[in-house]
Every structure is written in C-alpha cells, then in structure tokens.
Amino acid sequence: MTTKQTSSVRYLCASLALLGLAHSAASQAPPLPTELTSEEVVARVSPSVAVVLTGAGAGRLSGVGSGVIVRSDGILLTAYHVIKDAREVQVRLKTGEIYDRVELVAVDERRDVAAIRIPAANLPALAVAPLDEARLGESIFVVSNPSGLTWSSSAGVLSAARPVEEVLTTQRGYRVLQFTAPVSPGSSGGAVVDSKGRVLGIVVFSKQGQALNFAVPLDSVFGLASGSEHTPLPSGVDLQPQQPELPPSSASLPTKAPIVA
Numbered sequence: 529m530t531t532k533q534t535s536s537v538r539y540l541c542a543s544l545a546l547l548g549l550a551h552s553a554a555s556q557a558p559p560l561p562t563e564l565t566s567e568e569v570v571a572r573v574s575p576s577v578a579v580v581l582t583g584a585g586a587g588r589l590s591g592v593g594s595g596v597i598v599r600s601d602g603i604l605l606t607a608y609h610v611i612k613d614a615r616e617v618q619v620r621l622k623t624g625e626i627y628d629r630v631e632l633v634a635v636d637e638r639r640d641v642a643a644i645r646i647p648a649a650n651l652p653a654l655a656v657a658p659l660d661e662a663r664l665g666e667s668i669f670v671v672s673n674p675s676g677l678t679w680s681s682s683a684g685v686l687s688a689a690r691p692v693e694e695v696l697t698t699q700r701g702y703r704v705l706q707f708t709a710p711v712s713p714g715s716s717g718g719a720v721v722d723s724k725g726r727v728l729g730i731v732v733f734s735k736q737g738q739a740l741n742f743a744v745p746l747d748s749v750f751g752l753a754s755g756s757e758h759t760p761l762p763s764g765v766d767l768q769p770q771q772p773e774l775p776p777s778s779a780s781l782p783t784k785a786p787i788v789a
Contacts, residue, residue, distance in 0.1 A: 563723050569669050570681045572725040575622045576654045577671045579678050579769065580606055580717060583616030587766030594672040594718035595619065595644065596727060598746070600653045603753045605746070606717035607732050608635055608642040611761065618764030619646050622679055628765040634755025639702055639744045640732045643752035644761070654719065657726035659745045662686060662705070670709040672718025672731060676770055684709030684739070686728070695735065695742060704742045705729045711741050 564572065576597040584590040593610030597603070604619070611617055611632070619627040625648070633643040663686065670682045687706040692699045695706075707720060711734055720729040720743045729743030 564725055566667075566669065566683060569721060569723060569725050570671060573654065573669070573671045573719055573721050573727075574679045574681070575652045576727075577622070577673075577679060577719050578604055579620040579673050580610055581616075581618040581620065581764055581767045581769060582611060582614035583618075583764050583767045585615045587616070587768070589767055589770055590614070592673055592676045592714045592769065593716050594714065594731070596717065596719045596730060596746075597651045597653050598643075598656070598727075598750065598753050600649065600651045602646045602648040602651060603633060604644050604646070605730055605749065605752065606642055606644060607730065608637060608640045610717050611642060611644065615762050616764035616767055617644075617761040618767045619644070620678075620769075621648075621651075628763045630761045630764075631757070632759040632761055633757050634752040636749055636752060638699070639749055641730055641744050641749045641752060643755050645758075654721070654727040655725070656746050656750060657722050657724070657728045659689065659703075659728075659747050662689060662722070662728055662745075664688060667723050668707055668709060668728065669721050669723075670707075670711055670715065670718055670731065671721070672711065672715035674710075674712035674714045676714055678769070682709040682711070689745070696733075702748065703745060704732070705745055707741055707743065708739045709741065710739070 578595040580593040580595045582591040595604040595606035598605050617630045627646040631645040633645050635642045666686050668686050674680050685708050689703055689705055692702055692704045715731050718731040719727045721727050727746050729745050731743050734741040
C-alpha cells in the first residue's frame with residue numbers, strides 16, 4: 529500500500545469514528561420539546577398544580593390559592609400573599625393527597641413569591657421555560673384554582689415582558705410577564721405555561737379586567753426552591769374547601785304563567 533493510500537484509509541477511519549461519536553451523542557441527548565395540543569398541555573400540567581388553602585383559625589377558611597410543583601421532593605412555588613399571615617395552611621394535590629404539615633423554605637417579598645415544602649416525594653415537577661425563549665404573541669395556558677374551582681385552565685397569549693414599574697409604581701427591580709389568559713381570585717400562585725407544557729411564570733396579580741394579568745418569570749425565582757429555611761406554617765388540618773355555588777337547575781326555577789296573545 530502506498531503512502532497516499534495509507535493516508536486515505538486513515539482519513540476514512542477517522543471520519544467514520546467521528547460519525548459514530550456524533551450518532552452516539554445524538555442518541556443519548558434528551559429529545560427536543562415539541563408543541564402539544566391544548567388538551568395535552570392541560571393534562572401534563574394539572575398534576576403539577578396544587579390547591580393552597582389558608583385559614584383564619586379554628587378551621588375557618590379565609591382564602592384559596594394555587595401552587596406549582598417545581599421539585600419532585602416536595603418543593604412548590606406560590607404567590608407569597610397567599611400564605612402571608614395565614615393562621616392555617618393546607619396543600620392539596622390532584623391525586624387527592626392532603627398535606628397539613630407545610631414548611632416555608634424561602635421568600636422573595638419583592639416579587640411576591642414563596643417556596644414551600646410538603647413531606648412528599650416523586651412529585652411531577654414541571655420543566656422550566658427560560659425567559660429568553662419566551663416569544664411575544666405565543667399561545668400560553670394558565671392552570672390554577674380560580675374562585676375555588678380547582679384545576680381550571682384558561683388560554684391566551686403572552687403579551688409582553690416588561691419592567692414591573694411600568695405596571696406597579698410602588699415596585700421596581702424586576703420584570704413581569706403580561707398575558708391575556710383569564711384569571712380570578714384563587715389563581716394567584718398558578719402556573720403560566722407555554723405550548724410545550726413548560727412553566728413560564730407564577731401568577732401574582734391582575735389589573736383592569738381579565739385580559740391584563742401578570743406573572744413573575746419562574747427562572748428568576750427558581751433559586752428559592754433551594755432555600756434553607758424550615759419554618760413550619762400553622763397546620764390547616766381542619767380546613768375544608770368551600771363548595772362553589774352552582775346556578776339553580778331548571779327544575780328549581782319558578783315557572784311563569786304563559787302569556788296569552
């Protein structure tokens with residue numbers, strides 16, 4: 529074999545080796561997230577959203593909020609105002625599990641976000657969507673507990689990512705996500721997710737109607753999940769969710785005499 533032929537064989541072997549390494553790396557890499565239908569998004573996200581009940585003492589329900597599971601070892605993020613000053617706290621999961629022993633892990637009062645812990649494991653934590661991947665005008669979904677109607681979903685678009693001082697003159701120093709999906713009292717702490725089922729933010733407040741709502745980007749507060757506090761919150765063992773008032777059935781409506789022309 530000539531020197532030229534030997535060089536060609538070596539080059540071919542090196543190329544095949546590189547191709548083999550590339551194929552191996554590709555096979556080991558996690559699959560890229562794909563767009564999901566709205567039904568698939570809600571089905572994926574709902575088990576990762578919790579109901580947070582708060583009480584005023586003696587089992588008297590004073591509020592209902594939402595929380596998002598961000599770590600499988602029992603760490604949730606919620607809006608701080610949901611649990612602030614509560615005399616009783618209880619967390620309920622979609623599986624039916626109820627937790628009366630809840631710990632405060634960390635708080636970011638400026639952003640109104642708190643991390644709490646329940647004594648649970650192997651929970652379905654949501655993947656986080658980096659803020660720099662958020663696309664204005666993209667479809668988003670909210671899963672929360674508006675007015676105590678548990679695990680409700682709504683849809684809208686991501687309107688903007690803006691400095692908070694453009695919305696609240698009393699706040700500054702961080703950004704918020706503006707979105708159009710309807711929310712109501714009870715949605716605070718709920719999940720704003722993209723069409724891949726990744727959580728973009730935590731619902732914190734709304735202004736001037738149902739289409740002007742705001743969330744804190746989750747990647748800006750995810751560090752709270754690693755907080756070192758172990759402050760027990762008051763047990764909500766006696767709390768029970770309030771049953772939503774249903775409209776009267778047709779059978780219970782008074783009948784009117786027919787109008788004779």
